[in-house]
Amino acid sequence: MSSLPANLVEHTLWEEDKNPIWLGSSLLVQRNLARYKFPSKLSEPEMTKISALLCEALQKNVKATTTLTGNKLSLLDKEFIYEHFLCLESFQNADKGQSFVLDETGRFLAQINIKNHLQFQLIDTSPDLLTAWTQLAKLETEIGKTLDYAFSPKFGYLTSDPTLCGTALQALLFLHVPALHHTRQLHEVLGSEKEDSIVTMGLEGALDDLVGDFLILKNRYTLGVTEEGLLHALQNTAMKLTAAEKALRNHLKETGNSEMKDLVSRAYGLLVHSYQLKTKEALGALSLLKLGLDLGWISGITGQALNTLFFKCRRAHLAHLLNEKTLDPQDMPHKRAEFIHKALQGISLKE
Amino acid sequence: MSLMSDRPIECSQCKRPAKILYKEILGDTINCSAMCTECPVLQAKLHGETDKKTGQDGQVCCGSCGTSLESVLMGQSVGCIECYVVFNDFLVSELIAADAVPQPLQKKLAAQKSQVIHIGKSPDQPIDITLSSRLASLNETLNDALKRENYEQAAMLRDQIKTLMDKQK
Numbered sequence: 001m002s003s004l005p006a007n008l009v010e011h012t013l014w015e016e017d018k019n020p021i022w023l024g025s026s027l028l029v030q031r032n033l034a035r036y037k038f039p040s041k042l043s044e045p046e047m048t049k050i051s052a053l054l055c056e057a058l059q060k061n062v063k064a065t066t067t068l069t070g071n072k073l074s075l076l077d078k079e080f081i082y083e084h085f086l087c088l089e090s091f092q093n094a095d096k097g098q099s100f101v102l103d104e105t106g107r108f109l110a111q112i113n114i115k116n117h118l119q120f121q122l123i124d125t126s127p128d129l130l131t132a133w134t135q136l137a138k139l140e141t142e143i144g145k146t147l148d149y150a151f152s153p154k155f156g157y158l159t160s161d162p163t164l165c166g167t168a169l170q171a172l173l174f175l176h177v178p179a180l181h182h183t184r185q186l187h188e189v190l191g192s193e194k195e196d197s198i199v200t201m202g203l204e205g206a207l208d209d210l211v212g213d214f215l216i217l218k219n220r221y222t223l224g225v226t227e228e229g230l231l232h233a234l235q236n237t238a239m240k241l242t243a244a245e246k247a248l249r250n251h252l253k254e255t256g257n258s259e260m261k262d263l264v265s266r267a268y269g270l271l272v273h274s275y276q277l278k279t280k281e282a283l284g285a286l287s288l289l290k291l292g293l294d295l296g297w298i299s300g301i302t303g304q305a306l307n308t309l310f311f312k313c314r315r316a317h318l319a320h321l322l323n324e325k326t327l328d329p330q331d332m333p334h335k336r337a338e339f340i341h342k343a344l345q346g347i348s349l350k351e
Numbered sequence: 352m353s354l355m356s357d358r359p360i361e362c363s364q365c366k367r368p369a370k371i372l373y374k375e376i377l378g379d380t381i382n383c384s385a386m387c388t389e390c391p392v393l394q395a396k397l398h399g400e401t402d403k404k405t406g407q408d409g410q411v412c413c414g415s416c417g418t419s420l421e422s423v424l425m426g427q428s429v430g431c432i433e434c435y436v437v438f439n440d441f442l443v444s445e446l447i448a449a450d451a452v453p454q455p456l457q458k459k460l461a462a463q464k465s466q467v468i469h470i471g472k473s474p475d476q477p478i479d480i481t482l483s484s485r486l487a488s489l490n491e492t493l494n495d496a497l498k499r500e501n502y503e504q505a506a507m508l509r510d511q512i513k514t515l516m517d518k519q520k
Contacts, residue, residue, distance in 0.1 A: 151473065239504050
């Protein structure tokens, strides 16, 4: 039985997202409490005490919270949270004294005592990073009124990893760029449009293997920059890349590029007829299908339904949907293929 | 591990990007590990455990949490706010080496390690992003896009400005 709130399991981040390129963003803010050593130096009772303190503060300031402690969450539930919130680092070893606080919308997550005492995270689909930041900063400020954050005028907010101190704000932006990727223009566009203060990567890290054609933009610096400055740089670069992807899609649509049509058709075949599908294969094919839909080559499904599938075909989401208690790696590819077949019923490829 | 847990290859000892494949042959066993060029473990393997710099610096510890400079050198986390005071100079050098601060600031810091680095918000300074400041910022980007004749981007910016203006009404 999963301990996760039903709302979290039923709804994915991108299901209402109508933007075909800018899919969403994730803002992460790290904070430590000035009075205590950082989590790696704490004993279990100390961690439990701090966790209780922070959970109480969060419950006062966040609507309808669900608090889950590390030792009571199954590995599958932890992986589900990790997938849902597009986390960069796993927390499978989270135990007693380490907690997760979620809100009713499924957009907010606080991680307690994982690497820092507190990590606020907000995932958002609107193409406006500053609004999301204002929302998160308000909560951070409210909690800071009763609990003193570890702060130095020289290094800013102090984090267990010194390279993340300063603003201690990491912003990740998820763009869907299949046209730039498959026409091999991505590196060229990044070369001309990306600012030095921004790091680009894929879901697996490397840019060369862009899983699902998702490009992640992330701020390189947390120190020596302002929160607004780093968000503005990210937003600016994202807009330029979105414009480039959009222009290329328009061109592909007008010219009816046969190479791209072939890629989309093959992806359709793979998703509709495979007996087994690995996550990476599924994400890659779903990406091309989504591009095909945007270009008018695919019908019978919405972009939002395909967005949902990006999440639901991943291991923990799929296991939850199928009410699986464990993750058998041998069974998953077949179950994934079956699930996708059902989800794609009614879809057709235009000649 | 699930899909997104795979990160770029990092040094097996520190967190820096791995650039060297270190192969160690011990009898019938061959151990391969990816390491960064600056890794103290690699330096110790290549030049012996009694590397002077590591040996001397390794004695420095934080009096509050017991974190040693050697462990920080290995890329491990710092343990408390006092660590930032005790390892101040070293952390500044590490931040420069790791390219964790913008380039113009790196030069200033290299010359003067006591330089204040943080310019973001502070606990006593509540965040206040007004609609008008956001509109000003978007208008600036719009002008830039128009100058570069990037009409796709300009159209998107206009949409955003319109949405914000509607909010303001």
